Amino acid sequence: MTGLVLAMVWRRRGQAVTLALLALLAVAAAVAAPAYLIAADRAVAAGQIATAAPGELGVSIAASLDARAGADPDAPPPVDFTTVGAALVDLPGFDYVYAAEYPAVGIEPTLEFASRMVFRQRVCDHLRIRAGRCPAGEGELLLGERTAARLGLRPGDPVTLTGARFNDDPRAPGYLPAAIPQRLTVVGTYAVRDAGEAYWGTHGYFTATPGRGPGEPVFTIMATVRAMDHPGTDVSIDGTAGAAVLDVDRLGELRAGVERLRETAGKLGSAVQLSTGLPGLLDRIDAGRAAARQLVPVLAVPLVLLACFSIFLAVGYGAEGRQNELAVVALRGARWWTRWWLATGESLVAVLAGALLGCLAGQLLVNAVAANRFPGVGVDPGWSSLRYAPLAAVAALLAAVAAQRRQLLSPVSTLLRRTPARRGRRVLITEAVVVVLAVVAGIQLAVSNGSLTGLGLFAPALLILAFALVASRLLVPVVTGAAARALHRGRPGTALAGFQLSRRPGAERLFALLVATVGVAGYAACAVDTAARGRDVEAVLGTGAARVLDVGPVYRQQLLAAVRAVDPHGDFAMAVSRLPSGGPSIPGGLAVDSTRLAVVADWPDDAPTARSVAGRLRPDTAEPPPVLSGTDVSVVATTSGLGAGKRLRISLALTSVQGRGDTEVQLGELQPGRRTYQQRVPVCQGGCRLNGIGLTAVGTALGITGRVVINELGSVNPVADAVPAERLREPGRWRMPRNGRLSADPAGLRIDVDASGGLSAAAWVQPVDTPWPLPAAHAGPLPPGAVLTGLDANPLPVVPIAGLPAVPVLGRHATLVDLEYADRVAVDAAQAQLPQVWLNDRAPADIVDRLSAQGLTVTGDHRAALTARRLHVQGPALALWFHVLAAGLAVLLGAGALVLAAAVDRGRRVEDLSALRIQGLGRGAAGRAALWTYAILVFAATLVGLLVALGAWALTGWTLPLAGLTPPDLPLPAWPRPGVVAGACGAVAALLFLVALATGRDLRDRIESKTVNGRNG
Incomplete structure (x- = not known):
């Protein structure tokens, strides 16, 4: 009996090969999903590591060492940095840099700022020496080139530095000398190569300080640090992860090592600080992998369902073509197992052979995609990628058996019928169940706010399948009506093509399959294009410009x-x-x-x-801002009407017109009568713009009222640059938003202060030089x-x-x-x-x-192109390449089912149309009937499939995590570009249309050949 089954397979080897290919695609789809996820996991990790910021690729342990510790016997033992360094022993594979620093005064002309005396291993390898050389001996210093230019220092100049400590008295903030002065020598000047380099860690060495320009430490060697007297030292060890540590296969070990390091540093107490961005990087990798695990099944599930449906359809078509053979077997009274084996054996052999090859094909397909899209990452193939292959194979075999249930159970009279029976109640129940499941899945998505869990994960697949089945129910009446109209209009070829479809129940199932094929491809196009446009918006609009520099x-x-x-x-x-x-x-x-x-x-x-x-x-604006030219500003004001114990202080808010900065100048307490208030303002060298005149209460008195007239406002020298008197006498050229009102006065600008709640904050009078x-x-x-x-x-x-x-x-x-x-x-x-x-x-x-x-001083550099690159290597972007793969496999499934359906129908259609040709049907009409039957089906399926894709996207697309791991609050696109979706569906239709025309041509040639033979015979 087995030999007979194998002979049947060989006799219809074309159909067997096609069915085996469909089974291969079904199992390959089941293997491809987990295999792709393994590859995507590795690619997500590699991409995040490659685009990580320097601070995310290292660790830093810092502590403050008191150089004079031990003087107090009751004090806790000092932190020994060798103990801190020992905490890193369990974290090998890092490139460690030792550094030490402390503040010193003596170079800067004021105690408001201190110089950062820094030792850092291999520092000169990361600097450009502008003049002189790198320090080599004790007492030698390397200054920043701008610091040296500002202070007038050159290589060879001596300087005296004194270790200092910060004075935390708010009345006199700054630094105080706290050590023995040390005479040192400047041996060179430098410029930093790359302030954002991972080597510099997170110490902010080059952060600017207002009034001093770019931050530039004073670099020296460790011998100078040890020899120079100073109160204390901040020491650190910065570790940058090497390539071996960041290998995608060792990230679990890295996370465990960082956790151990945290525990060790915590045991050393608050004196030791651990900082690292590695946990954030690892969390981002995990989040990317989780997003990929959500996106891949979205099309993996409909792909597998489509594969099983195509096998069901193909086997059902084949079984209908062999009904006469099965009727003979049943008529001879064969036992049930013989009948079952003869009915299903041919299909099961082909499906099983295709399933075995599908395991290898799925992995090889993912290997090819990964090699193209994730070069250098690898896919780490293993048995885990085959975990769903047995389930897919069993599903394919069950679909093959289910497709032949009618041939197994029907009586001989039914099997001998030339026209198959219409779909029965069981089919309707099955389709109703699919529709109900689709509705339930959609409701779950809605009530769970788009959570892709449980049945919601299958919502896109169920909706596409449900829409396709419902559309197939409408096929017969629509096609029958169109065929009847074509017949009445004298177009028998078109009419015959339509009637061929309307008379074949299998045509409805084939139409549903083709609609689902186009729907899957269209849905994939929606996801891929919407995500790509969203990433563009995040990269471009989310950055603000092509390049954005953070400034100190x-x-x-x-x-x-x-x-x-x-x-x-x-x-x-x-x-x-x-x-x-x-x-x-x-x-x-x-x-x-x-x-x-x-x-x-x-x-x-x-x-x-x-x-x-x-x-x-x-x-x-009609009014230019008032400008005071000199450094000695002056205000002449007349004060009156202040109650007892009610005092006001006057100030000016000024901005240098030469970019020297802003300042609020306190001119002093207002005195009764006409007085002059003056103050020297160095920032106003070259001129200052007046932003406002401020009046502030002295003390906490409430209910302050009084009158202040600004008689003159300008500079002591030259007086000619004062604010014109006519501007002061016109209150419309000034504004006072709160705590008073302005009015005209022959002597100047009159300010009537009325602050019932006091003036804890200044009441400001401002020039009207802006809208x-x-x-x-x-x-x-x-x-x-x-x-x-x-x-x-x-x-x-x-x-x-x-x-x-x-x-x-x-x-x-x-x-x-x-x-x-x-x-x-x-x-x-x-x-x-x-x-x-x-x-x-x-x-x-x-x-x-x-x-x-x-x-x-530039402290950060953000580029839209780099942001786009980072988004392209995140989990959502990488997972969507599986959607492209799934669309390709879906098209192959649809094409294969179309070929098999045409091959099964070929014999019967050749008989029918050649008989009509012999009876007088024109060659053109017969040719059109042969060519356009499946072409019409493809055309209709494309239009409906496009609508199905858009409908499924409208209901479920909003749930997909397409916008990256931390999407900004930007108007990200929710829909793809119409041309992209239409183009994708058009490409699918073109391929299926070519398959339909090829099968139609073969059918036409066979009809003509049989017609010629029939007439000659």
């Missing part, structure tokens, strides 16, 4: 002046500062140099143009009359001028104002909050050096 502490006007000096024409650079948030109802925002907004910033889609927004953020309220663009709600938090943390009234879908970097609930105007209305004389320089792709390669020459 700097005043806002200094930032503006430095950027404008580097880019005077506004071609490539823009100064940016952060606008503080005032809580959930008062969004934060960006203050930008809007004159460069349109040139530099990346701008959201569906927003007014950046140029139009920039113009409205910075309208022209008021300040124009602001906004994303999210911002009603008219809104008040934001200004750069000085004071209330800032704004008027909305444009609504945006998102503010670059900050997202969908933020604001945008002009930096210079916002700085003019600020009176805090404080540094910029999160200062940055945004650059477009035309910025020169030496932009960091140019900014440094203007006194800015």
Whole structure:
């Protein structure tokens, strides 16, 4: 009996090979999913490691050692750094750097700042020696080139340094000498090669200090550190992970080692600090892997279901073609097992052979994809990738048996029928169950807020299958009606093609399969394109510009002046500062140099143009800001009406017009009558812009009222640069938002103070040199009359001028104002909050050096291209390549089922159409009936499959974790581009259409051959 089954396989070897290929694809799909996940796990780890920040690839242990410890016998024993270093013994494979530092005074002209005396192993390998040489002996120093230029020091100059300690008295902050002075020699000057290099750790050696320019330590050797007297030393060991430690197969060991290191450092007490970004990196790798494990099954499940459905369809078609043979077996009274084996053996042999080959094919397919998409990572093949292969093989065999249940159970009379019976009640029940499961899965997704767990994980697969089955139910009436109309219009070829489909129950199942094939491919296209567009938005709009440089502490006007000096024409650079948030109802925002907004910033889609927004953020003003030219500022004021015990202090908020910084100058307590108040302000050398006149209560008195008239405002020398008297006499050219009112006075600007609650904070009088309220663009709600938090943390009234879908970097609930105007209305004389320089792709390669020459210190460098690269190696992006693979396998399954269906139908259709040809049917009509039967099916399935893909995406696409691990609050796209989805479905349709035409041509040739033979016979 087995020999007979094998003979049947050989006799219909074309069908057997096609069925084996379908089984191969089914098992290959089941093997490919876990194999791909293994490869993706490795690729996620490798990608995150390759794009990690330097601080995420190392560890640092630091401690403070008291050089004079031991003087107090009752004090706890000092921390021995050899003990700290011993904590790293259990963490091998790192490149360790020892460092020590302490503060010293003597080089800087003031005790407000101290020099950082630093020893760091192999430091000269990471510096550029600009003049002189690297320290080699005790007492030799290496200065930063800008520090040396500022202090007028050159190689060979002697200096005297004294170990110092910080004075924490708030009345006199700074450093105090606390050791024996030491005479040392400058032997060279340096510039840092790369301040962000992993070698420097997280010590912030090159962070700028306001008023001193870029931070530059004084480097020396360990002998000098030990020989020089100083109160204490901060020591550290920085370890950078080597390639062996970061191997993707050893990440578990690395995590365990870091945890042991934490425990060891914790036992040493609070005197030892451990810092490392490795746990965050490892957590990000785990999160990426988890996202991949969610995304891969989304199309792996429908792919396996599609494979089983294609086997069910193919075997069912084959069984219908062999009904006459099975009827003869049943008529002869064969025993049930003989009948069962003869009915199913041919299909089971082919399915089993294909399943065995599918195990190897699935792994090889993933190997090929991984070699192309994850070069150098490898897939780590193992038996675990085959864990679902037996289940897939069993499912394929069960599908083959289920497809032949009617031939196994039907009586001989049914098997001898030429026209198969329509689908019965069991089929309807099965389809209803699928639809119900799809509905339940969709509801679970909705109520679980898109959690891809439980039945929700199968929602895309069930919805695609349910939509396809429902659509197939509509095929017969639609095709029958179209065929009837074609017949009435005298187009017999088209009519015959339609009737062929409407008379074959198998055509409905084939149509459902083709719809699901196009649906899977279309859904994959939706996911891949939506994710790609989302990553672009995250990289571009989330960064703000092609390149963004973080800047060390700097005043806002200094930032503006430095950027404008580097880019005077506004071609490539823009100064940016952060606008503080005032809580959930008062969004934060960006203050930008809007004159460069349109040139530099990346701008959201569906927003007014950046140029139009920039113009409205910075309208022209009639009043220029008042400028005081000299360093000795002077105010002449007449005070009256202050009650007993009520005293006021006057101050000025000034900003250097040459980028020297901001300051609030205290001029003293106001005295009754007309008095002159003066103060020297070094920052005003070259001129200062007046931001405001402040009045503050002395003490805590309440109910302060009184009158102050500003008679004169300017510089002592030259007096000619004072604020014009006519400007002082016009209150409309000034504003006082709170605690008083302004009015005209022949003697100057009259200020009537009225502060019932006191003046713990200054009441400010400001020149009207900016629009008021300040124009602001906004994303999210911002009603008219809104008040934001200004750069000085004071209330800032704004008027909305444009609504945006998102503010670059900050997202969908933020604001945008002009930096210079916002700085003019600020009176805090404080540094910029999160200062940055945004650059477009035309910025020169030496932009960091140019900014440094203007006194800015770059502390961070963010590039949209690097952000995009990081997003491309995260779990969601890597997992989506499986969707492309699944779409390809789905198309092969659909094509294979189409070929097998055509092969089974071929014999009967040749008989029917050749008989009609002999009876007078035209050659053209017969040819069209042969060519277009399956072509029409493919065309209809493509249109319906496209709708199915879009419907499934609308219901489930929002649940997929496509936007990376920590998506920003940006308007990420929810839908793919129509052309991409249409193109993907069109490509699938083109392939299936070619298969349909090829089978139709073969059928047409056979019909003509048999027709000629019939007429000749």
